[in-house]
Amino acid sequence: MPQPTKLNTNLTIEQFDAAYMPALNIGYLSEGMKLLKVMEALRLESLSIEEETAFDDNNYFTAYEVGSVDLDADLLTDDNAITELQRVLCNDYKAQLDEFSERPSIDEMSEYMNAPEFTNEVFSQLDIDYHFVVLLMQNNLGIHRVALASRIQQVIDEDLPQLAQLTTEMAA
Numbered sequence: 001m002p003q004p005t006k007l008n009t010n011l012t013i014e015q016f017d018a019a020y021m022p023a024l025n026i027g028y029l030s031e032g033m034k035l036l037k038v039m040e041a042l043r044l045e046s047l048s049i050e051e052e053t054a055f056d057d058n059n060y061f062t063a064y065e066v067g068s069v070d071l072d073a074d075l076l077t078d079d080n081a082i083t084e085l086q087r088v089l090c091n092d093y094k095a096q097l098d099e100f101s102e103r104p105s106i107d108e109m110s111e112y113m114n115a116p117e118f119t120n121e122v123f124s125q126l127d128i129d130y131h132f133v134v135l136l137m138q139n140n141l142g143i144h145r146v147a148l149a150s151r152i153q154q155v156i157d158e159d160l161p162q163l164a165q166l167t168t169e170m171a172a
Contacts, residue, residue, distance in 0.1 A: 011170060019166040022159035028136035031129045032152050038126060039145045041092065042113070043085050045072035046144040049130050064130035066123035071110050072145070085109060093122050 039047065050067035053060055076082055082104060089095035095118075101108060112118060137143060137151060 015166065015169065019163060019170070022163040022166070025136065025155045025159045026163060028132040029152065029155055031132040032136045032148055032155075034126070034128050035130075035133050035143070036145065036148050036152060038128070039143075039148070041088050042069070043072050043075045043081070044069050044145060045074075046070045046142060049134055049141045049143060051141070062131070064134060066119050066130065068114050069110075069119065071106055071113065073106055076106050076109070079103065082106070082109060089113075093118075 038044075047069040048067040049064050052063045052065065054063040055061075076085065086095075086097065086100060086104065086109075089112075090097055095112075099112065104112075133143060133148075134141060136155070137148065140147075
């Protein structure tokens with residue numbers, strides 16, 4: 001049986017504290033990455049996350065859910081892009097083709113995707129902890145796809161190496 005790694009107890013409290021935020025950000029990373037993939041697939045420029053006070057088993061808590069979405073018009077400039085978005089909605093998110101006109105506009109697609117039935121059903125089934133995404137985005141409830149991608153890259157570039165270095169020091 002392998003022996004547990006001994007913790008270097010000569011480190012300062014400040015050094016242990018320095019690991020706290022990078023570790024949290026890395027913990028939030030997977031939720032942000034999942035949401036980024038969904039935003040890319042659905043051609044979303046941004047979405048809003050709403051906070052709601054909820055009650056469960058004699059406890060109040062804050063629930064986080066997707067409120068509204070904004071399509072990225074730059075990614076939907078031609079009929080092929082809109083057709084591809086329809087295909088994604090039908091194949092991956094169980095939309096029915098008869099819910100759309102023959103050649104839907106960006107406005108029609110946006111209206112469909114902002115309907116409470118769509119946002120409630122689709123985004124609640126994605127197994128994404130939106131609270132973690134909000135924390136990753138430093139408590140910002142308006143999530144822009146480009147900013148989310150940038151924040152993910154920042155955590156990978158800065159927090160992963162910092163945490164690796166601190167972990168090495170702690171185990172030394």
